[in-house]
Amino acid sequence: MNSKIKKNDLIGELFIVSTPIGNIKDITLRAMSVLTKADIVAAEDTRQALKLGKLLNLSFKKIISYNDNNSFIKDNSIINLILKGLNICIISDAGTPLLSDPGYTLIKLAIKNNIKISSIPGPSSLLSSLVVSGLPLNSFYFVGFPPKKKVLRNKLFSKISFMDSTSIWFESPKRVVSLLGDMIKVFGKTEGAFLRELTKLNEEIIRGDLSFILSNIKDREIIKGEIVIVLGPIDLSEKASIEEKDKSQIQSLLKNNSLRDVVDTIVAKTGKSRNVIYKYSLSEKNKLKNIK
Numbered sequence: 098m099n100s101k102i103k104k105n106d107l108i109g110e111l112f113i114v115s116t117p118i119g120n121i122k123d124i125t126l127r128a129m130s131v132l133t134k135a136d137i138v139a140a141e142d143t144r145q146a147l148k149l150g151k152l153l154n155l156s157f158k159k160i161i162s163y164n165d166n167n168s169f170i171k172d173n174s175i176i177n178l179i180l181k182g183l184n185i186c187i188i189s190d191a192g193t194p195l196l197s198d199p200g201y202t203l204i205k206l207a208i209k210n211n212i213k214i215s216s217i218p219g220p221s222s223l224l225s226s227l228v229v230s231g232l233p234l235n236s237f238y239f240v241g242f243p244p245k246k247k248v249l250r251n252k253l254f255s256k257i258s259f260m261d262s263t264s265i266w267f268e269s270p271k272r273v274v275s276l277l278g279d280m281i282k283v284f285g286k287t288e289g290a291f292l293r294e295l296t297k298l299n300e301e302i303i304r305g306d307l308s309f310i311l312s313n314i315k316d317r318e319i320i321k322g323e324i325v326i327v328l329g330p331i332d333l334s335e336k337a338s339i340e341e342k343d344k345s346q347i348q349s350l351l352k353n354n355s356l357r358d359v360v361d362t363i364v365a366k367t368g369k370s371r372n373v374i375y376k377y378s379l380s381e382k383n384k385l386k387n388i389k
Contacts, residue, residue, distance in 0.1 A: 115219030119296035139163035168199035230290035230327040285372035288329035294322035
């Protein structure tokens, strides 16, 4: 899409403002200036915004809520306020707005109405996790929070299996052990990093293969804080390690059995990585579909 913004002094501006993800000292001078000068601050949680203002000794002119529950209602009203000349900032509870937060539809509306949009860059758990993970950064894919439903999660795993990229995942403390267990079944001993409470006093980073990471957290009574998992690239060359006789059996079994049953059978027989067997079996299943 091609777009060119022409400044109209009669209408306001929309600012996307990054805020600290843990360490309050990470706020930028520009962010503080924009937040105090804005006519309205649209916050994911108004209580968190007030807390931020108190910690930084900032005074906001007006704060409104803008979150998953009301964004579809607030989008048009925010645009109308900007068109009347008001400057409005969007902030999330922490980090850079729109990343696993609402705001996309508002940005689309602002573009449609020829409103100037400015990014006020700063803290981001996505980028902070990547740069300390020790994993390749030349190509990466942001997953965000994975689906809770098993069918949708398996589809996502299948997609990631064929990516030669590092991926970034968000997950809640209550579900992270389960997610890592599911990852191991598909991705085997792929290298990764577990990051918790980034930039905070109790920051924790565990680097190693997925089994090593899981072994370090699975027996904890309580896991607290914001969690990011960075998964290294899946080695597609692993498919070549399957012996020809096993490939033939996979191709034969797929004609009358489910993908899961075939993978279970071959893994039990060969003892090879589930990740290796799964990826090869999936590619063969897709070939059969194309033939039909």
